[in-house]
Amino acid sequence: MYLFTSEVVSPGHPDKCADIIADSIVDAILSQDSKARVASEVFVAGKHIVIGGEVNSSVNLSHQEYRTIVKSALAKIGYNGNPHFSKAQCLHPDDIEVDVFLNQQSPDINQGVDQSSGEIGAGDQGIMFGFASNETNNLMPAAITYARMICDRVYDYALKNPDKLGVDIKTQVTVDYGSKAKFEDCQPEKIHTIVVSAPSVESLKI
Structure with a gap:
């Protein structure tokens, strides 16, 4: 064999939930500022949702707006308050705790994105193949x-x-x-x- x-x-799955929430944050910011630079990381542990990373944008979302984005993403995934599972058994949107730790992105990273040639670079992001x-x-x-x-x-x-x-x-x-x-x-x-x-x-x- x-x-x-x-x-x-x-x-x-918590890992996928984190990815989907992070994507939803990027979508929400880009929908209001198409030139925004968003590098959001999301960590899911039990009912705790932690949002971190760096953002360079004219959009300044409130904590409540981030919480709404998280709840909406979870509902689309299937965590919509299923009464057949307790809050200890799975995520319930009305029970989650959201912490936001997003900082202003360093201008040094932005230099790697906006190039003098007009092309868009990858900043400090890796490339997969x-x-x-x-x-x-x-x-x-x-x-x-x-x-x-x-x-x-x-x-x-x-x-x-x-x-x-x-x-x-x-x-x-x-x-x-x-x-x-x-x-x-x-x-x-x-x-x-x-x-x-x-x-x-x-x-x-x-």
Whole structure:
């Protein structure tokens, strides 16, 4: 056997919640100031939402406006006060605590964004790159593709059946390539293991 595992989380996972909230903050500021520079970081721990980072913008959102952005993002994800889960079991928008620690962005970083040539640079941000694989039609490795497909299906079911499942979902798929050579040649042989983790109501019977 030669095993390779990939994991996917749903929008309801705290890491994804943080990403979606951060994106929502960027959208809210850019909608009012198209030339704004926003580098927002969000940390989710229990009911505590911490917003940090740097902003260079003519827009100065209030703490309440940030709280509204957070609550709206959580509601779209599926955390909309589900009565089938207690506040100790999942996020409830009316129970969250939002802390905002956004500072004015350094002009040195802005120099790396606005270039004399008229082009826009990356500032102090990293650049990600990857490669395509012929293992699947979407040119992604098999393990991550199947894990995403399963996660999307379970998340969709959770949204439609809030009396059964919560939205903090994680899926994991392990693919067996048989040998390292087949792994390097993108030739998976079979699925070895599928793991699905999803919060359920205490009364749910299998």
